[in-house]
Amino acid sequence: MRTGLRKRLASVLILFVVVWPLVHFALCKTFDINPWKFYGFAMYTVPMRQIELSYVGFTNGEPERINPYRNENVKDEANRFYRNVWILGKLYPPHLLADQLLDEFPQYEEILVVEGVYRINRETKLMDLYQRQYRYSRPDESNRPSE
Amino acid sequence: MFLERVMPRIASEEAEDRTRRLRSFQAAAALALGGEWLARSTPRIGDLNAKEYLLYAGAFLLALPFLHRRLAAFRGLMILLFATGHVALTFPQSANHAWLGLLIAIPLALFRFDNEEESRWALGSLRIAFVVCIFYTGFQKLLHGYYFQGEVLAFYVSQRESYRTAFSLIMPAAEIERLASYRYAVGAGPFTSSSPLFLIASNASWIGEIILPIMLLFRRTRLIAFIGLIALIVAIEVAARELYFGAFFLMILFLFAPSDWNRKALPGFIAFYVLALANEYLKWVEMY
Numbered sequence: 001m002r003t004g005l006r007k008r009l010a011s012v013l014i015l016f017v018v019v020w021p022l023v024h025f026a027l028c029k030t031f032d033i034n035p036w037k038f039y040g041f042a043m044y045t046v047p048m049r050q051i052e053l054s055y056v057g058f059t060n061g062e063p064e065r066i067n068p069y070r071n072e073n074v075k076d077e078a079n080r081f082y083r084n085v086w087i088l089g090k091l092y093p094p095h096l097l098a099d100q101l102l103d104e105f106p107q108y109e110e111i112l113v114v115e116g117v118y119r120i121n122r123e124t125k126l127m128d129l130y131q132r133q134y135r136y137s138r139p140d141e142s143n144r145p146s147e
Numbered sequence: 148m149f150l151e152r153v154m155p156r157i158a159s160e161e162a163e164d165r166t167r168r169l170r171s172f173q174a175a176a177a178l179a180l181g182g183e184w185l186a187r188s189t190p191r192i193g194d195l196n197a198k199e200y201l202l203y204a205g206a207f208l209l210a211l212p213f214l215h216r217r218l219a220a221f222r223g224l225m226i227l228l229f230a231t232g233h234v235a236l237t238f239p240q241s242a243n244h245a246w247l248g249l250l251i252a253i254p255l256a257l258f259r260f261d262n263e264e265e266s267r268w269a270l271g272s273l274r275i276a277f278v279v280c281i282f283y284t285g286f287q288k289l290l291h292g293y294y295f296q297g298e299v300l301a302f303y304v305s306q307r308e309s310y311r312t313a314f315s316l317i318m319p320a321a322e323i324e325r326l327a328s329y330r331y332a333v334g335a336g337p338f339t340s341s342s343p344l345f346l347i348a349s350n351a352s353w354i355g356e357i358i359l360p361i362m363l364l365f366r367r368t369r370l371i372a373f374i375g376l377i378a379l380i381v382a383i384e385v386a387a388r389e390l391y392f393g394a395f396f397l398m399i400l401f402l403f404a405p406s407d408w409n410r411k412a413l414p415g416f417i418a419f420y421v422l423a424l425a426n427e428y429l430k431w432v433e434m435y
Contacts, residue, residue, distance in 0.1 A: 006268070007268055013253050014275055017250065017276055035291065037240075040283070041284045042284075042291065044288070120293065120338050125337035125338050126335065
């Protein structure tokens with residue numbers, strides 16, 4: 001490989017290193033990706049992320065909590081979802097897990113997935129839980145999730 | 148091209164000096180990447196998964212050039228392979244030092260150190276990458292906005308003993324006690340402190356991370372920035388105890404030293420990784 005090409009490759013690397021953290025910040029703000037991950041030089045900008053996930057099934061409108069980790073057929077996807085949503089935030093919506101939950105629990109006509117992310121409230125300085133919800137109905141009744 | 152004009156200023160040492168520094172740093176980087184993996188993984192050698200065994204074998208390969216000098220010619224490639232494998236096999240969970248390793252590995256593998264022009268670009272690229280890295284750690288803190296009232300540091304004082312010990316020097320005991328009583332729960336807080344020294348420390352950290360790396364770029368201010376960054380890294384590690392990360396950062400920072408400090412410090416770094424391995428078993432110090 002010629003010196004010129006090596007220099008061009010290094011220039012691309014430097015350009016990437018200069019631009020990527022700004023993209024990373026935009027991804028954090030837009031899609032709530034974990035600032036500690038993907039090397040945006042943003043470790044310790046916020047407390048290490050802690051999330052709380054809850055799952056609710058509805059029968060005739062009556063809510064009931066679901067524990068997907070106790071079900072052999074969905075626990076792998078539930079664990080994968082936990083690991084990935086912790087990092088990827090909104091970029092990893094629970095579509096696949098919800099489909100599996102609807103298959104596995106035919107008694108529910110609707111599944112609600114609630115993702116909670118702990119953050120320090122900038123104004124009060126108190127710990128807060130910021131939530132987003134995804135609602136899934138059976139395919140014949142509905143549409144894709146509403147957030 | 149802009150970088151063509153910048154490189155001679157950033158890597159202005161004599162060609163021989165550059166080559167020496169790059170070789171020493173390459174050895175130090177191999178030690179950092181392989182040493183951390185071996186130290187962290189050896190205590191749970193029976194429980195590693197297939198990917199981790201692969202990386203474990205790769206970490207051993209990184210040690211070979213220390214035993215057989217002729218293999219040193221392949222060290223850059225070995226570091227690149229290991230660093231790429233580390234990021235790829237652990238993605239998307241990849242640790243930040245895995246990414247840092249990859250960032251450093253590319254110039255080390257790309258350029259020939261015995262070529263005058265390429266050694267300048269190798270050293271210059273590594274220095275620029277480090278400067279950008281430190282600058283953004285401060286700039287990201289500014290953008291995210293949790294350092295003005297010390298929110299993040301107050302949170303870590305509440306969660307980790309090492310932070311409480313470090314900040315006990317500049318915070319009233321009652322404040323530390325108050326923060327230590329908080330759990331990771333809704334309504335906990337407030338995560339801040341009225342202690343002036345604490346607020347100065349919190350804001351000095353991001354301001355220092357922005358200003359000091361810029362000062363590294365200029366010969367006139369390089370030495371003071373170099374000393375300032377050593378002090379900053381030591382101060383951070385006293386509280387955060389990310390000692391593997393801190394050791395690797397020091398190695399990269401030593402590229403800016405008045406002489407080839409990585410060569411002089413190599414025995415010290417080797418001792419550090421041996422002690423780190425012992426610490427993984429004996430748990431003398433909490434390390435992250």
